[in-house]
Amino acid sequence: MSRKMTGARMIVEALRDQGVDTVFGYPGGAVLPIYDELFQQNDIQHILVRHEQGAVHMAEGYARSTGKPGVVLVTSGPGATNAVTGMTDALLDSIPLVVLSGQVPTFLVGTDGFQEADTVGITRPCTKHNWLVKDTSKLSATIHQAFNVATSGRPGPVLVDIPKDVQFAEAEYVGPKQVDTTNYQPRRKGDPDAITRLVELMEQAERPIFYTGGGVINSGAGASQLLREIVDATGFPVTSTLMGLGAYPASGRNWLGMLGMHGMYEANLAMHGCDLMIAVGARFDDRITGRVADFSPDSIKAQIDIDPSSINKIVHVELPIQGDVGHVLEDMLKIWKSRGRKTNSEAVRKWWSQIEQWREVKCLAYTNSDTIIKPQHALERLEALTKGRDRYIATEVGQHQMWAAQFLHFEDPNRWMTSGGLGTMGYGLPASVGVQVAHPDALVINVAGDASWLMNMQEMGTAVQFRAPVKQFILNNERLGMVRQWQQLLHGERYSQSWSDSLPDFVKLAEAFGCKGRQVSDPAELDDAIQEMIDYDGPFILDVLVEKHENCFPMIPSGKPHNEMLLSPEAEAFTGGGALV
Amino acid sequence: MALNIKQGSTSHSAYDLRDPNAQIEERHTLAVLVENEPGVLARVIGLFSGRGYNIDSLTVAETDHEGHRSRITIVTRGTPSVIVQIKAQLGRIVPVHEVHDLTTEGPSVERELGLFKVSGTGDHRVEALRIAEIFRANVVDSTLKSFVFEITGTPEKLDAFAELMRPLGLSDQARTGVAALARGA
């Protein structure tokens, strides 16, 4: 059976064969043939965004919350360049995306044609790989390969640039099974000898710790399950990066909370003082290590990572294990069990009592108020009022993001969407829309700062159009709070350009978009306002006026070691105010 | 009791054998076998510039027309941990099939071709010819006032040749960069 068709139809066919149900995009001249094909079918829904950056973040939210790749369709030139920030974000956070961009016809490439940009050149450093397809006969195979590259090994964004004449021309369609993807197949199984060596160390360790990251989420639900099993069976403490929250449940017995710059005191000191660090899909980011020379000086470090370039990049590890988290943990558990499930339980018990002492510091302590809403309190109430629900949280970037990571608790993977590596303000609103599209009945909340939220607020229109009942929980401090905090603590309180002047009236803005809004400033009304937001059957903006000058603690200033952490005055009281450790 | 781990006890032991904190820069010759597709060289060069790695020399040519393979030979410099990172980053590029570190994977041969124009008359001209003979350089062009010498050898040999020719009127030079292969079968 011959399956000759136009390139444009081929694209839709290939997406369908890849199991794609949703495309986030924005039309333009160079992709009109593809839009024409989308119009004539019903299997794939198209979410029309308001700005291409929004499309990419939506696809990220979709991908992170489902484990499936997100798909984006943009036109040439400005359409593609608008997508660059989103792709860079996805690259740093290892989010699988397939971005399809239109391009001027092949005979105009290189002539400065209308809306021509060197998309493949511009996006080379911000994609895992990209392709310019010059021949329709190669188009379907390239798209299938694009899905393979985006999703295998360390996931990431890929881009396929498709000139308009390639979309019009006809060729034979090739299905995913006929495409040879063997030339890109990263290794998944870990070296059994190295895993055995790690198990030996685990048996002897006196002060072990699991340091988990986004790689556990990337590896899939099975990996989180295995992690829980191994942590609970060994009784070792576990901490996670911002990107790995939910892999181990916050209610779990061995949970220390997030580590790093704004991480928990006990988690950071345990990392500093451990004798065996087992990094699982975590990449020793500088927000974690602080000053590298002083990072966990007395530990043996093992690192499980699928990407060899993540291993020994920042911190030297004695025991590198290249492989997929799920595969390696499975083998690790098998080997550990077969050797008699041993741990140095006496020593580990002592280690825990040390950790319990650190916990006493209550590093998240803050002074509440009954006249003004504290941002931490707002999040504690949000947590309390949504507890037990299958809840998806997105964030923007700033103080509110860190407070969300500290005060909201995640029981499952894929429930936490945040821009970690690039720290992209404007990520959260579109990401929440993407999550909601993938999970129409779930409760999806974007915890936002006023400044970040404005960066992609146009996507409120998308939420309304597609009836995505996303909740925008804006912690409005009328400041670029995170910047203000750094200026206060590190730049002599010179608040250069760090306030949000001329903010819109968020309630009127909600109405203007055709959804509902409410402002709350009285702590006594907070619960009622949150409840109204949750119960409302549609998109909702809750403008929470919070304390303007609250700082986010703990904080390890850049380049400082873990044991030089700044604590809030409230927590400081517990330590006697002196130096730590 | 402190935990201990044997040096070189994993299949990735190459990492462990050298001092990870060594700050001494080493020169390494890497052979990178790539899919010969558009943009592949830009990816490799972009990696070096984007991440701030050094390139001392780079050569590229198709080596297997049927199989669409090209071979890129890169001479780079860095501390041991940077060199490990460069190889890992190269390995991540999707159309890169193999990365070989010829400096650590056993003996190898390196050759570079250079063209050197030496302009001059009289004694200088005679002396230039004499040195060229010692270096087994060929004259590939000559006028009454100039020679172009062709010479093949290690980069050091070419450097030495250029040094000697400089006072004799070296006016221009073109070098190919290093091509290298592992010795033996």
Ligand SMILES: Cc1cc2nc3c(=O)[nH]c(=O)nc-3n(C[C@H](O)[C@H](O)[C@H](O)COP(=O)(O)OP(=O)(O)OC[C@H]3O[C@@H](n4cnc5c(N)ncnc54)[C@H](O)[C@@H]3O)c2cc1C
């Ligand atoms: C304002 C701000 C403050 C921040 N403060 C903190 C902070 O206090 N604490 C904190 O933790 N972070 C913080 N971050 C985030 C930080 O910048 C990094 O994004 C984050 O620490 C990286 O997380 P990760 O190590 O889990 O790596 P990820 O970026 O999630 O990378 C995942 C790693 O796992 C590997 N991997 C992927 N898939 C697999 C697989 N299947 N099997 C094995 N390995 C795999 C990858 O190769 C990679 O090495 C902050 C960000 C912002 C914007």
Ligand SMILES: Cc1ncc(C[n+]2csc(CCOP(=O)(O)OP(=O)(O)O)c2C)c(N)n1
């Ligand atoms: C696109 C972008 N520009 C600039 C920054 C630098 N930055 C980090 S946090 C921040 C302030 C965020 O303010 P807001 O969204 O109000 O959140 P808050 O910190 O007040 O909670 C800025 C400007 C960034 N992360 N992203």
